[in-house]
Amino acid sequence: MIFWQQVINGLTLGSIYALVALGYTMVYGIMELINFAHGDVVMVGALIALTLTQWFMQQGLGFPLSLLLASGLSICVCMLLGWVIERVAYRPLRTAPKLAPLITAIGLSLLLQQLAALIWGKSYLPFPGNLEGSSYAWHGIVISSLQLSIFILSLLLMFLLWQLVHHTKLGRAMRSTAQSVPFAQLMGVNTNQVISQTFIIGSALAAVAGVMDVMYYSVGNYTMGFLLGLKAFTAAVLGGIGNLKGAMLGGLLLGVLEALGAGYIGDITHGIMGSNYKDVFAFFVLILVLIFRPNGLLGSNNQEKV
Amino acid sequence: MKKSLPLIVLACLLPWLVYVFIGQSWVRILDFSLLYLMLSLGLNVVVGYAGLLDLGYIAFFAVGAYSYALLSSPQFGLHWPLLVILPIGALCAGVFGVLLGAPTLRLKGDYLAIVTLGFGEIIRIFLNNLSTPINITNGPQGISEIDPLHVGSFVFNHSSALMGISVPSVIHIYYLFLLAVIVTIVFSYRLEKSRVGRAWMAIREDELAASCVGIHTKRYKLLAFGLGATMGGLSGGLFAGFQEFVSPESFTLMESVMILCMVVLGGMGHIPGVIVGSLLLSVLPELLRESAGWQKSLLGSVWVDPANLRLIMFALALVIMMLLRPEGLIPSSVRKKELHHE
Numbered sequence: 269m270i271f272w273q274q275v276i277n278g279l280t281l282g283s284i285y286a287l288v289a290l291g292y293t294m295v296y297g298i299m300e301l302i303n304f305a306h307g308d309v310v311m312v313g314a315l316i317a318l319t320l321t322q323w324f325m326q327q328g329l330g331f332p333l334s335l336l337l338a339s340g341l342s343i344c345v346c347m348l349l350g351w352v353i354e355r356v357a358y359r360p361l362r363t364a365p366k367l368a369p370l371i372t373a374i375g376l377s378l379l380l381q382q383l384a385a386l387i388w389g390k391s392y393l394p395f396p397g398n399l400e401g402s403s404y405a406w407h408g409i410v411i412s413s414l415q416l417s418i419f420i421l422s423l424l425l426m427f428l429l430w431q432l433v434h435h436t437k438l439g440r441a442m443r444s445t446a447q448s449v450p451f452a453q454l455m456g457v458n459t460n461q462v463i464s465q466t467f468i469i470g471s472a473l474a475a476v477a478g479v480m481d482v483m484y485y486s487v488g489n490y491t492m493g494f495l496l497g498l499k500a501f502t503a504a505v506l507g508g509i510g511n512l513k514g515a516m517l518g519g520l521l522l523g524v525l526e527a528l529g530a531g532y533i534g535d536i537t538h539g540i541m542g543s544n545y546k547d548v549f550a551f552f553v554l555i556l557v558l559i560f561r562p563n564g565l566l567g568s569n570n571q572e573k574v
Numbered sequence: 575m576k577k578s579l580p581l582i583v584l585a586c587l588l589p590w591l592v593y594v595f596i597g598q599s600w601v602r603i604l605d606f607s608l609l610y611l612m613l614s615l616g617l618n619v620v621v622g623y624a625g626l627l628d629l630g631y632i633a634f635f636a637v638g639a640y641s642y643a644l645l646s647s648p649q650f651g652l653h654w655p656l657l658v659i660l661p662i663g664a665l666c667a668g669v670f671g672v673l674l675g676a677p678t679l680r681l682k683g684d685y686l687a688i689v690t691l692g693f694g695e696i697i698r699i700f701l702n703n704l705s706t707p708i709n710i711t712n713g714p715q716g717i718s719e720i721d722p723l724h725v726g727s728f729v730f731n732h733s734s735a736l737m738g739i740s741v742p743s744v745i746h747i748y749y750l751f752l753l754a755v756i757v758t759i760v761f762s763y764r765l766e767k768s769r770v771g772r773a774w775m776a777i778r779e780d781e782l783a784a785s786c787v788g789i790h791t792k793r794y795k796l797l798a799f800g801l802g803a804t805m806g807g808l809s810g811g812l813f814a815g816f817q818e819f820v821s822p823e824s825f826t827l828m829e830s831v832m833i834l835c836m837v838v839l840g841g842m843g844h845i846p847g848v849i850v851g852s853l854l855l856s857v858l859p860e861l862l863r864e865s866a867g868w869q870k871s872l873l874g875s876v877w878v879d880p881a882n883l884r885l886i887m888f889a890l891a892l893v894i895m896m897l898l899r900p901e902g903l904i905p906s907s908v909r910k911k912e913l914h915h916e
Contacts, residue, residue: 302684360897365913368896370627370687371838375892378831382885386878494827498695501688544703551692558685559677 269408274531275524280415280484282523283422287477288500289507289515290429291470297446297510298466299362304373305353306474307497308380309346313475314482314492315388316342322396331397335479343475350471354464377494384490395486418480425476426516429469433512442466446510495547499526502554508567517565522550582756589748600860601744605816607856608751609809614836614852615758615845616805621834622843622909623771624798625778626679627687629830630694634803636701636825637670638663638810640711643820646721649712653721660811667807668800675799679792694830701822716821723750723815731818747816754812758805762845765801774798775843779912828885835888838895841902843909850904855891859884 288310295303317338324334357372401413433439444452445462452459481496482488503522507514530546557564592600613635620628641663645654678689705713722731730746765771773794776784785791814820832855840851862880869878878886895902901910 300684302688304687357893357897364896364900365625366684367621367625367627367842368900368913370684371834372893372896374629374687374831374834375889375896378828378885379889379893382882382889386882386886495695498688498692502692505685545699548696548699551696554689554692555677558681558689562681562685 270531271528272409274527276409276411276415278524278527279520280418280523281527282503282520283419284477284480284484284519285496285500285503285523286516286519287422287425287473287480288496289503289519290426290512291474292501293504293507293509293512293515294442294466294470296504297512298442298463299358301358301369302373302501303353303358303467303470304370304497305357305376305380306470307493307495307500308377308384309349309353309471309474309493310478310481310496311384311488311490311493312349312380313342313346313471313478314488315384315393315478315490316345317475317479318393318395318482318488319388325396335397339476339479342479343472346471346475346478347468350467350474351464353471354467359460359463377497381490381493388488388490390490392487392489395482395488414483418484421476422480425473429473430512432469438462438465499550502550502557505554505564506557508564511564511566514564514566521565522553525549525553585752586749589745593742593745598742598744601742601748603857603860605744605747605751607853608748608755609813609816610833610836610856611755611849611852612751612758612809612812613806613833614840614848615755615762616802616809617833618837618843618845618848619762619765619805620798620802621837622848623766623774623778624795625774626795626798627684627834628690628799628802629687629827629834630690630692630697631802631806631833632825632827632830633690633694633697634667634671634806635810635813635829636697636822637667637803638807639814639820639824640701640717640810641666641807642811642814643717643720644710646815647717648719649717656723656725656815660808663811664804664807667810668804671800671803672796675796679795679799691827691830694825694827698822698825701825711822714822716819716823718819720814720818720820722818723747723812731816751812754808759845759849766843766845770794770797775908778843831892832888835892839891839903841905841909844902844904844906847902847904847906851902855888858887862887 288306291306291309292303295301295306317335320338320341321331321334324337325331329337353376357376358369361369361372403410403412404416405411433442441452441457441462442465444455444457445459449459452462477496477500478493481492499522500519503518504515505518506522507516507518509515526546526549529549533545589601589604592604613631616634617628617631620626620631642659644650645652645659645662646656647653674690674693675686678686701711702714704711711717722729724730728734730750731743733740733742734746735741773784773789776787776789777791777794781791813824833852836852836855837848838851839855840849841847862884864880865883866880899905900913
């Protein structure tokens with residue numbers, strides 16, 4: 269029973285990782301760049317939603333409506349943020365050596381964190397409203413309505429993204445830009461615009477993931493994006509970076525692995541290591557994947573050519 | 575090398591000038607800047623010469639510091655001499671570097687960045703938690719009562735009297751660190767001009783082309799990673815002996831980013847640039863610390879916490895330098911051409 273309970277918890281967590289991982293993987297697929305600031309966009313989305321929900325509730329609106337309005341606004345802010353990040357920090361460095369955008373990315377991540385620390389302070393902020401909700405029990409396994417809605421909403425968003433990438437004009441432009449920027453340009457694709465739109469979509473997903481994360485743990489903090497970002501990146505690598513299905517699968521898998529690991533590590537090591545090591549799992553998964561299957565579970569094997 | 579003689583003389587006189595005219599606390603700040611300078615020189619081998627982005631560099635510093643702490647403190651009751659522990663600490667860090675680098679250096683550079691970032695955090699999680707069931711690191715409290723830096727009966731951390739003049743401990747430490755820095759600089763300089771250095775630069779400029787002319791890229795990248803880690807470990811040992819206390823708090827991601835910032839600001843792959851960058855960024859934050867006072871007098875209250883201000887400054891420095899002057903304040907001519915080609 270504990271096993272299945274941990275699987276349920278893991279799937280919830282995993283669907284949040286998957287949403288964030290999609291942002292990493294889309295950007296990597298198109299520009300071959302790790303957007304380090306992505307985790308901090310998640311944090312900004314979470315904290316804005318948290319503050320605005322509180323504010324709307326103080327204005328006398330009900331909790332569901334406040335949450336909806338706050339999430340909508342936070343998604344808009346994050347989309348804008350994603351656009352600005354790409355425009356200011358990555359676009360001028362499109363032709364520069366690889367090291368340069370990586371360094372600006374880490375700088376931006378730090379900048380977002382510190383600005384958030386200035387705005388929201390350094391303490392842990394509680395999420396307003398009663399999130400207990402109803403829960404469903406089935407053979408001793410308990411699923412809360414929050415877990416269920418996180419899971420279903422994530423699947424829905426992933427499905428929509430899949431449709432967008434594979435069945436719309438923008439999606440076709442994204443896929444062609446990912447294959448080759450100059451060729452996509454020759455075919456009449458405005459690649460700069462496509463890259464901007466990719467960042468915007470990724471940031472919107474990040475904002476949703478941020479709202480989910482802050483509700484699931486019911487606290488928010490200016491550093492919350494760092495570990496979440498690291499884990500989501502691991503999920504993207506696990507599934508095969510640049511591959512949408514891979515990010516979804518990798519996210520869910522990593523969530524389950526982590527939940528099971530945290531649940532059983534005490535028993536396996538006879539109490540030598542406790543669940544305080546749970547954050548280490550993602551990292552070991554990352555190293556193992558990189559050693560044994562560097563292209564990820566679903567990634568294709570593309571060798572660098574002259 | 576001849577040109578550097580006046581600089582070395584100035585470096586030798588500096589602590590006395592600072593001690594007499596400003597005060598002892600600023601000599602201590604100078605000691606720390608020398609420590610940061612050593613770290614930056616180590617990271618420069620990895621980021622500057624070989625072009626590998628290491629975001630968890632402080633982990634190697636931590637390994638060196640904890641090696642020193644465990645081998646010369648009441649924690650295990652060991653009190654080994656300095657000249658034995660320092661190499662051991664450096665070696666341990668080097669081994670960690672190779673262990674981490676071996677699986678990841680086969681991959682593209684961006685993976686390395688994120689793996690090293692994770693590694694830095696993992697080391698900190700382990701340092702924080704390895705207090706149970708066997709108490710190794712003493713957890714978040716850290717290890718105290720570490721033996722001071724000493725050779726024979728001479729203790730660097732205590733003041734001494736030389737020809738009737740009392741020499742404060744911070745000045746002893748300064749000279750010890752200065753010696754270490756000069757050795758590191760000469761070592762780095764020789765490396766840069768050697769066959770190994772040229773191979774690193776070839777890899778940095780174009781890895782595929784480098785492997786085509788017969789450079790064993792994986793081996794050279796691993797060497798850069800290992801050497802950088804070793805240098806980090808060495809300065810970690812000196813740090814532990816200087817502080818006589820270590821705790822996981824000192825080894826956060828921010829420290830890694832700060833050292834990266836020093837290397838980037840000054841000029842990646844160029845020793846004078848790295849020196850200027852690390853001295854600037856280790857002295858400036860101390861001035862910012864006093865900005866709380868100015869803010870209070872100008873604006874009535876402290877608007878921006880100086881600690882935040884310091885990190886915001888680092889973040890902006892990283893972004894702006896990369897956008898406007900990626901080769902750094904004092905660039906090397908080779909690196910400049912490389913970063914500006916179309």
